[in-house]
Amino acid sequence: MTERNHFLIFPRIMTPDSLKRLREWFRANAAELPWRPAGLDAPRDPYAVWISETMLQQTQVSTVRDYFTRWMKRFPDVEALAKAEEAEVFKYWQGLGYYSRARNILKTAKIVAALRQAQEPCKMPETRKELEALPGIGAYTAGAILSLAYHQREAILDGNLVRIFSRLYELDFLPTDKGSANKNCTEIYWEYAREVADSPKAYMHNEALMELGRTVCKTKSPLCETCPLRGECRAFQECRTTEFPPAKKRTEKSWHGTVLVVESADEKILAVNGGQKFLDKQLALPHFESARHATVALPAKAEDYINADEVKSVEYCGTFRHSITVHKIECDVLHVQLLTKAKASHLPTENSDKPTAFEWIEKAKAFETFANSFSLKALKKVFC
DNA sequence: AAATCGGGGTG
DNA sequence: CACCCAGATTT
Numbered sequence: 209m210t211e212r213n214h215f216l217i218f219p220r221i222m223t224p225d226s227l228k229r230l231r232e233w234f235r236a237n238a239a240e241l242p243w244r245p246a247g248l249d250a251p252r253d254p255y256a257v258w259i260s261e262t263m264l265q266q267t268q269v270s271t272v273r274d275y276f277t278r279w280m281k282r283f284p285d286v287e288a289l290a291k292a293e294e295a296e297v298f299k300y301w302q303g304l305g306y307y308s309r310a311r312n313i314l315k316t317a318k319i320v321a322a323l324r325q326a327q328e329p330c331k332m333p334e335t336r337k338e339l340e341a342l343p344g345i346g347a348y349t350a351g352a353i354l355s356l357a358y359h360q361r362e363a364i365l366d367g368n369l370v371r372i373f374s375r376l377y378e379l380d381f382l383p384t385d386k387g388s389a390n391k392n393c394t395e396i397y398w399e400y401a402r403e404v405a406d407s408p409k410a411y412m413h414n415e416a417l418m419e420l421g422r423t424v425c426k427t428k429s430p431l432c433e434t435c436p437l438r439g440e441c442r443a444f445q446e447c448r449t450t451e452f453p454p455a456k457k458r459t460e461k462s463w464h465g466t467v468l469v470v471e472s473a474d475e476k477i478l479a480v481n482g483g484q485k486f487l488d489k490q491l492a493l494p495h496f497e498s499a500r501h502a503t504v505a506l507p508a509k510a511e512d513y514i515n516a517d518e519v520k521s522v523e524y525c526g527t528f529r530h531s532i533t534v535h536k537i538e539c540d541v542l543h544v545q546l547l548t549k550a551k552a553s554h555l556p557t558e559n560s561d562k563p564t565a566f567e568w569i570e571k572a573k574a575f576e577t578f579a580n581s582f583s584l585k586a587l588k589k590v591f592c
Numbered sequence: 593a594a595a596t597c598g599g600g601g602t603g
Numbered sequence: 604c605a606c607c608c609a610g611a612t613t614t
Contacts, residue, residue: 264609271600272609305598308612346611366609386593418609427607428603459595487598533597581599 221376221440222404227413233436234416237423241269242277248412254332254357255286261352262309262344269422275304286330289314290321298490298579307490307579312344319343334358347398355411363405364414365398368421373400374453375425375443382453462536467495467586469525469543470514472550476568477587478513479577483564486532486582491567493583495539510544520545525589530582537582541589 238248243260259279263272279300283289289297294314301310319342324330332353333339339350351364370383383394404413424431432444443449465485470478480494496509525541550568569577571591578584 261609262611266597266608266610267599268601268608303599305600306610308597309610312611344611348610352609364609367607368609384593415609422609531598534595535597 220403221437222400226437226440227404227407227409229436230416230420231409231412234412234419238416238419239269239423242273242280244415248415251359251411252357254353255330256280257353257357258332258345258349259283259313261349262313263304265309265349266306267304271304275300286317286320286332287324289317290330292317295491295577295579299576302579303581307487309344311489316342316344332357334360336362351401351405352414355405355414359408359411361405361407361410363398363401363410364418365401366418366421368418368425369401369404370397371427371453372417372421372425372437373397375430375449376437376441378442378446378448378452380452380454382456384456458534460534460536462538464498464500464538464540465495466498466510466540466542467493467583468510468513469493469541469586469590470546471543471571472546472548472568473520474549475571476550477571477574478550479567479569479583480513481565481567486535486537487580490580491578491583492580493578493586495582498540500538510542514544514546518546518548520547528585528589530585532582539582539586541586543590 235248238244243256244252260272260276263275263279282300283292283297292314294311297310297314298307301307304310320332321330333342334354336350336354339345339353340347345353348364348366351362354360354362355364365383373379374382377400379396381393383397385393404410404417407413420435420437424435430449432438432441432449435441435444438444441449443452463485468478472478478494479491481491482489484492484495485497486492486495494510494513496512498509521544523543523545525543527538527540530537530539574587575584578587
């Protein structure tokens with residue numbers, strides 16, 4: 209048995225013929241999207257490709273649409289973005305989630321801007337190696353920039369292509385599964401992706417497959433009767449589309465905690481950046497794990513954030529639910545009012561094992577300062 | 593290889 | 604409420 213046997217058993221499906229039908233389907237059905245303004249054959253702006261593809265990670269097209277348009281208006285190119293403050297970048301990202309993506313985008317913009325030659329505009333790198341070395345750019349995004357913007361014969365592999373390949377070839381495993389025989393599961397999928405990209409029309413094949421996966425080869429109730437590839441799709445022919453790709457198992461975790469809305473005598477709110485269970489590395493309200501219904505007294509853990517002898521009052525303001533990936537969070541909200549004005553002495557000294565920054569925010573500006581809905585929900589419990 | 597990271601939309 | 608969605612990074 210060789211590592212090639214997979215391809216010997218399964219004959220080639222993405223033939224020049226089927227790829228041609230894919231392209232014709234795409235020309236006839238391509239949606240109008242803000243990141244494909246100049247026709248399907250025009251090379252894209254690499255910066256726009258980078259931003260849109262990053263926004264589209266784990267976020268649906270319909271949601272990204274408006275975010276992308278707003279973003280490009282404020283940060284039209286790498287240079288404009290590189291000069292921005294992280295807080296403002298977060299505001300333009302607010303609601304998309306996965307804030308590390310926004311942080312990495314800014315990091316990469318600064319790196320690319322620093323590479324700029326004198327008098328020349330900033331330009332995204334043009335090789336896979338250079339792109340993948342940048343923060344937030346992995347194999348998928350690098351392939352998207354290289355093919356869609358530079359029209360190189362580079363492959364991409366995202367959830368849409370995985371679903372299509374799994375059904376076309378009845379692949380009963382996911383790229384993330386453990387390797388079998390001599391072949392890594394990821395590599396099998398990438399080989400199919402490279403086959404499709406081995407063409408001067410790679411840019412269109414890649415985008416057409418993503419569009420096909422989004423609008424036709426959907427996870428639930430795929431529209432096989434309109435699919436240009438139904439003639440060679442094994443899962444369709446055997447009426448087994450619902451079996452592919454195999455479902456991935458995920459473990460859910462429930463977590464109960466307390467979030468503090470600490471208000472100083474001069475009406476400022478304590479915010480923390482770093483060292484927390486959730487929303488690490490971004491400005492959020494202080495929170496910690498606690499038992500249910502344990503909010504009658506101020507938990508000892510809260511002394512990490514405030515000095516107990518400066519507390520004027522502690523009020524329980526309710527409980528809210530919030531989901532962060534697999535975590536189902538239930539969080540009690542405490543409104544802690546202090547006798548003293550905001551000052552550095554309120555900050556902890558020896559409790560933090562991770563780098564932690566603290567900030568006092570004007571109460572009136574609190575709602576526009578936090579970029580995550582976890583903190584916003586807690587504020588709402590107290591002030592709304 | 594597995595865990596982690598958010599929020600909005602949909603049925 | 605459960606599930607889905609154009610992945611990357613860390614452990």
